[in-house]
Each structure stands twice: as C-alpha cells, then as structure tokens.
Amino acid sequence: MKYTSLKINNEDDYKVEIEENGSDVTLTFTRSEHSSYVSIHYYVNDDKENQQNIELQGNNGTWIHTIKDLEKDSHLYYSYTYKKLVDVGYDTKFIKYEIGAS
Structure with a gap:
C-alpha cells in the first residue's frame, strides 16, 4: 500500500494537499479565512x-474529498x-x- 502526502498549491488564499493511499487519492483544500462554499471539479x-x-462540506476551514479506485499512472485534473x-x-x-508518481 502506497501512502504519500504532497502539498500542490500554496496560494495566498488557499493550499491544497494530496494524500495517496493505494488507489485512493484524498485532496484537502484549506483556507485561513472563511468561505461560504467550496466545490471541487475533477476528471x-x-x-x-x-x-x-x-x-464540499467544510470543517473549520478545511474541505476534504476522496477519489477512489484510480489506476497507477493515470492523470487526475482538478480545480476548485x-x-x-x-x-x-x-x-x-x-x-x-x-x-503513483510521488
């Protein structure tokens, strides 16, 4: 089982972290300020x-989404x-x- 954690973005407004666990990928979107909504878009x-x-449903400035059953070497494109x-x-x-690249 592979598990990695990677910080992809660190803008002034937000940061995104990716955790890979086997064929599942969890994306965590964090803001230091309040947001009334956050949506993820991916393919x-x-x-x-x-x-x-x-x-997404937020919890104290953090929004989490897990994408399951992704194949190694496939490409995930995402935005918020x-x-x-x-x-x-x-x-x-x-x-x-x-x-699987990390």
Whole structure:
C-alpha cells in the first residue's frame, strides 16, 4: 500500500494537499479565512465529458474529498471554486496530478 502526502498549491488564499493511499487519492483544500462554499471539479485522464463537480462540506476551514479506485499512472485534473467572505466565487486553475508518481 502506497501512502504519500504532497502539498500542490500554496496560494495566498488557499493550499491544497494530496494524500495517496493505494488507489485512493484524498485532496484537502484549506483556507485561513472563511468561505461560504467550496466545490471541487475533477476528471481523470482526458475524459472532460465525465468531469465531476461536487460541493464540499467544510470543517473549520478545511474541505476534504476522496477519489477512489484510480489506476497507477493515470492523470487526475482538478480545480476548485470557492467564495470569499463577501466576494463572488473564485475558480482555481486546473492542476494535473499523476497517480503513483510521488
């Protein structure tokens, strides 16, 4: 069983950490300030037509989502939409992550 933890992004507003555990990947989105919502958008390999868009439930500034049964060497593309306290929603750029590469 493989387990890795990797910090992918560390912007001023947020950070994203990835944990790989076997064929499962857990993405953790953290903000130091309040957000009224956070959604994750992701697809595997080049299958944009099957993109998943999921509104996440937060807990003390942290939003977590696990994607199960990913194959080694596949590519996970993910981004987030989040809302600052009084502003409109912000979209992060899509990040590419290779399963099993770390």
